[in-house]
Amino acid sequence: MKQMLNVALPKGRLGEKVYDMFEKAGFECPSIKEKNRKLIFENEEKGVRYFWVKPSDVAIYVERGAADIGVAGKDILLEYEPDVFELLDLDIGKCRMAVAAPKDFHDDKSKTLRVATKFSNIASTYYKSVGRDIDIIHLNGSIEIAPILALSDVIVDIVETGATLRENNLEVFETVVPISARLIANKSSYRFNSEIIEKIEKELANQVEAKND
Numbered sequence: 001m002k003q004m005l006n007v008a009l010p011k012g013r014l015g016e017k018v019y020d021m022f023e024k025a026g027f028e029c030p031s032i033k034e035k036n037r038k039l040i041f042e043n044e045e046k047g048v049r050y051f052w053v054k055p056s057d058v059a060i061y062v063e064r065g066a067a068d069i070g071v072a073g074k075d076i077l078l079e080y081e082p083d084v085f086e087l088l089d090l091d092i093g094k095c096r097m098a099v100a101a102p103k104d105f106h107d108d109k110s111k112t113l114r115v116a117t118k119f120s121n122i123a124s125t126y127y128k129s130v131g132r133d134i135d136i137i138h139l140n141g142s143i144e145i146a147p148i149l150a151l152s153d154v155i156v157d158i159v160e161t162g163a164t165l166r167e168n169n170l171e172v173f174e175t176v177v178p179i180s181a182r183l184i185a186n187k188s189s190y191r192f193n194s195e196i197i198e199k200i201e202k203e204l205a206n207q208v209e210a211k212n213d
């Protein structure tokens with residue numbers, strides 16, 4: 001049986017954009033566009049097998065070698081620090097990690113700052129770098145509610161359009177880091193399948209460049 005390259009795609013709107021880039025790169029798999037609930041699709045002739053996983057799980061599949069390559073947000077790579085190669089910034093899925101708070105927030109430096117977030121590692125690293133003492137309150141979603149109910153002083157979260165913050169009367173106080181989707185590879189797959197992975201990397205890099213010209 002032919003060796004297939006396993007590709008983990010983030011399920012959702014971003015994943016569809018990513019698949020379109022792979023298709024344009026010459027690694028199409030038409031059955032993926034059929035409307036059904038299947039999660040695995042392959043094109044044996046091209047030697048690729050795609051599967052949809054939760055965006056935050058892509059790096060786990062790639063790190064453990066269940067996927068040879070995949071596409072993950074920089075937020076996930078910074079938060080979980082998976083042992084993978086980061087090959088390319090795809091320049092899509094762009095947003096930023098930011099500190100946000102109610103409009104009237106003033107940072108009282110004499111007090112420990114209470115920070116609600118899904119991204120505890122990113123938040124800790126950021127506040128350590130600016131020398132600020134904090135208390136992390138780890139939440140799994142609806143982070144914007146935390147300062148409204150005085151569970152925290154600020155939040156560290158992803159801001160894309162800013163609509164979620166606006167609708168909850170919060171505003172950005174600082175940008176922690178810009179975020180975008182990255183092509184990642186399993187470290188040993190990259191050595192053993194370098195030919196096909198490098199081809200994909202190069203084709204995708206050309207698309208990113210063409211877009212920015």
Ligand code: PRP
Nearest residue numbers: 141142157158159160161162163164165
């Ligand atoms: C993210 C983030 C914000 C929202 C920001 O959540 O946590 O809630 O997007 O986007 P906006 O600036 O365009 O309003 P996401 O939709 O990824 O869902 P999640 O909370 O399940 O991670």
